[in-house]
Amino acid sequence: MKKFRIGAMPSPISDAVKQRLSEVETATVGHIRQWGFMDPEIQALRHTRRVVGVAVTLALPAQDSTLLHHTLGLLRPGHIVVIDRLGDRKHACWGGGVTNAAHASGATAAIVDGMCTDPLEIAELQFPVWCRGITPITTRIYDLGGMLNMPVSCGGAVVNPGDIILADENGVLVLSPDEVDEVADYALAKQQRGMENVRRIHEGTRLGDLSGATKFVERDAID
Known part of the structure; x- marks a missing residue:
């Protein structure tokens, strides 16, 4: 062999x-x-x-x-x-x-x-x-x-x-x-959204509001 x-x-x-x-x-x-x-x-x-x-x-x-x-x-x-x-x-x-x-x-x-x-x-x-x-x-x-x-x-x-x-x-x-296009499309779009979120955070928006985390926490507090 x-x-x-x-x-x-x-x-x-x-x-x-x-x-x-x-x-x-x-x-x-x-x-x-x-x-x-x-x-x-x-x-x-x-x-x-x-x-x-x-x-x-x-x-x-x-x-x-x-x-x-x-x-x-x-x-x-x-x-x-x-x-x-x-x-x-x-x-x-x-x-x-x-x-x-x-x-x-x-x-x-x-x-x-x-x-x-x-x-x-x-x-x-x-x-x-x-x-x-x-x-x-x-x-x-x-x-x-x-x-x-x-x-x-x-x-x-x-x-x-x-x-x-x-x-x-x-x-x-x-x-x-065969995965390249799908992965690249997703990642580049998400990175663009991430840059927009950073801009909004610097303008005063809270991260929890952007991600939706605060909504879940506040809903649980009401319940």
């Missing part, structure tokens, strides 16, 4: 999809749906960037990063590397050297369901990474195997190659391509 399972590289994100989602906040989508979000422990690593891109999925076992090093030569602008670490929380598969290679390819970002290393070097390169934390213990080239562009689990979310990734300071959201 082969140690490596390799699928086709997805096409980079289209300009139309990128433009539709570039102003969407993950927290806005979180007002209406609770699926597709990665575990909140997967956090932005020393940056406040928002990125949109297409998932290139990897499953890497334990202390091995053989397949990741190979994949870095296949990345294109618009790709976001999504790495399922298969439960490993000890070894950092992503660090300064890997970031330099991903940055040189023009890739958009990386999402790691596990640990990273070299946070200062990554920050200096201004390459957005999301991960669970930092460790000095790293992976090596051990040729243990892995999967590329197969369905993976990252932060509890199922990610298929070619899925759309929206990530910002609040977290990481996975969308199938």
Whole structure:
């Protein structure tokens, strides 16, 4: 049986999809749906960037990063590397050297369901990474195997190659391509209403009146 399972590289994100989602906040989508979000422990690593891109999925076992090093030569602008670490929380598969290679390819970002290393070097390169934390213990080239562009689990979310990734300071959201328009329409409209509500609050309107909370409380007091 082969140690490596390799699928086709997805096409980079289209300009139309990128433009539709570039102003969407993950927290806005979180007002209406609770699926597709990665575990909140997967956090932005020393940056406040928002990125949109297409998932290139990897499953890497334990202390091995053989397949990741190979994949870095296949990345294109618009790709976001999504790495399922298969439960490993000890070894950092992503660090300064890997970031330099991903940055040189023009890739958009990386999402790691596990640990990273070299946070200062990554920050200096201004390459957005999301991960669970930092460790000095790293992976090596051990040729243990892995999967590329197969369905993976990252932060509890199922990610298929070619899925759309929206990530910002609040977290990481996975969308199938056919969900993009519906999610973008909802989120952008809600964000516009939110800006109008902020304006009204600054003019003196109470938040409880805007949200309807005060009506419920006052009704209960009368009852």
